[in-house]
Amino acid sequence: MMDSIGPFRGRVHRGTQQIGGTCIELEADDARILLDLGLPLDADEISDDLLPEVSGLRIADPTLSAIVISHGHGDHWGLLPLCKLKVPLAMGAATARIMSAAAPFVPNSFVPKVAFELADRRILQIGPFAITPYLVDHSAYDAYALLIEAGGKRLFYSADIRSHGRKGALFERLINSPPRDVDTMLMEGSSLGRLDEQAQFPTEAEIEARLVENFKAPGFVMISASAQNIDRMVSIYRACKRTGRTLLLDLYAMEILRATGNSNLPNVGWPNLSVYVPEYQRRQIAKNKRFDLLEPYKSARIYREHMTDTADKTVMLFRPAMTRDVEAANLWGGARAIWSQWDGYLKEGPGEKLKSDLEGRRILLDVIHTSGHASIADLKRLAKAISPDKLIPIHTFEGDSFSNFFSNVTRRNDGEWWDV
Template structure:
C-alpha cells in the first residue's frame, strides 16, 4: 500500500507492538524505501502471509527505490527471500559477505547482491533520500543506525543498538557527536520490561571473565552460542587462551569469521584454535560437492578420533546436530555445558529440547550471556543526545511504557501513516 499525501511520510508495518519482524516504509516525492523487512521472531517459518502490504515487494513498482537492511539478524532481513528479485538493496558489505557465507549451512538463507553499501558516516543518496549510516555496537557484526533526510525533514532510526559490547566506543561516539535537527526518532526498546531502569547488562568483557572462570573447571565443555555473534566468539576464544584450552570451531563459524574481512578475528594459525568438522557438515559438503569449504582449514583440523585425547583441554562450539559426534567420541561422562545466548530460547523449541536432553544425561546447562540491546539507562542517554521532536517506540513489547522514561513520545500503530 503506497503512503499518500507525501512530503516525507512514514509507516511502521511491523514493530510498534513487538520485538522482531521490523519493517518501516518511508515515502518522499513519490519515491519509497523500506528500512528492514524482518521475519517475526514468533513465526513458524517463512511465509508470504508475513510480507507487509508494500507495493513493489512482489510486483513491479518503480517507486520502491530500495530496501535498506540495518544489520544481519533475521528479524530484520528474514523476509528478503520472498521479495521480488532485483529490488535494489542497501546494507553493509560485511553483512552481505556474512549472509553469503552462512548460505551453505542455514535454512532460509539469502545471498544478497547489494546495490548500495552502507559505510559509517558516509552519505548515501537513494532517490530523494539522503541516508547517513552510523556503525553501532550490537551483537550482529556490521550493524547501523540511520539518519534519513528528505523534503527538509530528518528521521533517525536506531536499528538495534547497545553500549556494553566490544564496540561500545561506537555508542559513546554517537551520543557525543549525534546527528542534529531530528524531527522523528524511531528507537528500539527491547530492554523495557526485561530490566530495571537503573540496571545494566553485563559487559562483553565481564562475560569473557565469567567464561574463563567456567573454563578453569575440569571436563569437556560444550558451549552453545551464535556463530554470528562475533563479539561472543572473541570472548570465548580469549577465555580459552586465558585458561589454556583449545577452542573447537566448526566450518560454519570459521566461514562467518572469515567473511567479516577482519584480520583481527580468530583464524587459521592462531594459537588455542582448531577446526572440527562435525559429521552432519561432512555429509552436507559431500552432498553439495562443496569440498572447497574444507580447503582453507586443512592445517588446523582436528578429527573425531582425536577428540577423546584432548577433551579435558577443549571447548567445543556446540549445536544439537553435534550430539552424535560427542556420543561417538565418548565425551558425555564429566562433560559440562554452557548456554551463551538469549535464555528465552530455552523455554520452547530446539533450546528446550536440548536442555531436556542434557538434563537426561545429568549435565547442567549454565547460562552465561548478555543482551544485544541497550539498557534503559543507555536508551535514555541516546534519546537525550538525539533530542528528537517526536520519539516513536519500535522493536518493543513495552511501547506504552516509553513515556515513563523518554520525552516527546508518540505511540503509533502498525500500518498507521504519519508525517516525519
C-alpha cells in the first residue's frame, strides 16, 4: 500500500466520471473499508477485469475490514460475486433479504452473508471507522446515505438519494437534521445534464395519478417496471385498486415484496391482487426443484384461462420473457403497454427489442416514470444543509459542471488518493 497522506484518506475507484459502478476506498489507522462495489452500467457482462485495484479483493489482505453496500442496485453491489475472499459485508437487513430472494430468478445473483447490519442512524463501529447510516428516499428499498468518522475527520456519502418518492419525508428529515462539521461530502449528481436547474421530477404520487388515468381505459395492460422498485409496485397496485383492476404479479415480484418484511406492502390475501406464474418461471422451478417457491402463493394464483376471461380488468407486471404467455392467452388484441423504468433502456438491448416487437404488433407504449435520483434543486438543498468543507462530485457524467450549482466543489479523479 502507498504511504498514508493523512490519518483519514480516501479515493474513488469508479464514479468521478460516470454514473454507476461506484466504488470508494477509505483508509485510517492501517485499516480500510469500501463503500459499494458496483457493476458499471455499460458493462456487457460481469468479468474479473472490472474489479478495481483494491488490495484484499483478489489476494487476502486483513487490512480490508469490510465492504459497505449503500443499497441494493447492481451498479452499487454487482461486482460482489467476483470477490472470492470472505471480506465482511455491511448492508441493510432488508437489502440482504431482497438480494437473497432475487437470486433464484436473476442472472449474476448474489446471496450475501452479512457481518454488519446497517440501520437508520445507529452507529456501527468497524475498526477505526464509526459509520452512521441515514435511511433515504430512493427507488431501491432500504437505501442509506453514510456518515464515516475516523482520525478526527468526517466524510458524508450521499449514495443515491431523492426527495420525490413515497419516502420523501426521509429527505426532509435529513435536511432538517443533517450531520454537522462534515469535512468531505461525496454527492451524487445523476440529474446534472438531464434536468434544468429549477425543474423537478414527477413525484411518485403524480406517477400513480397518471397510471390511474391510463387504467381507466378498457383493455389488457402490460406494465414493465422493476419489481425491486417498491415505490412503483405500490403505485401500480394503488392505481389498480382505484380503477377496479386486478394486478398480476409473478413469483419474482411477490418474493421481493415478501423479502422487505413490510406488512404494509401488497401481499397474498390483499384485494385486487393475483399471482401468475409465467411459463419461464415454471420451467426454472421444475429445473431447480424449487417447488417451495410456489407454496406461499397457492391461494392467490390465477391461471392462463382465467386471465383471458378477465383481461379487460387486468394489469400484468410484464417483462419480455412473458411474451409467450401473452400470446398463448390471446391477449394482444386491444392490449396497451406501459414502460415504467428509465427510458434509456429502450434504446438498446432487451428494451429496444421489446419496443420494436410492440411496434410490430401496433401496440402503444406509454412511458410513465420518474427518476430514482434527486433534482438539481434538491441536491442544492442537500449540499447547503450538510455544508461540507469540500464537496466531491460522484455518480455523474457532469462533474465539471458542479461548480455552476454548488460551493466548495473539489474535483477528484478515479484512483486519486486525497485527505478527508
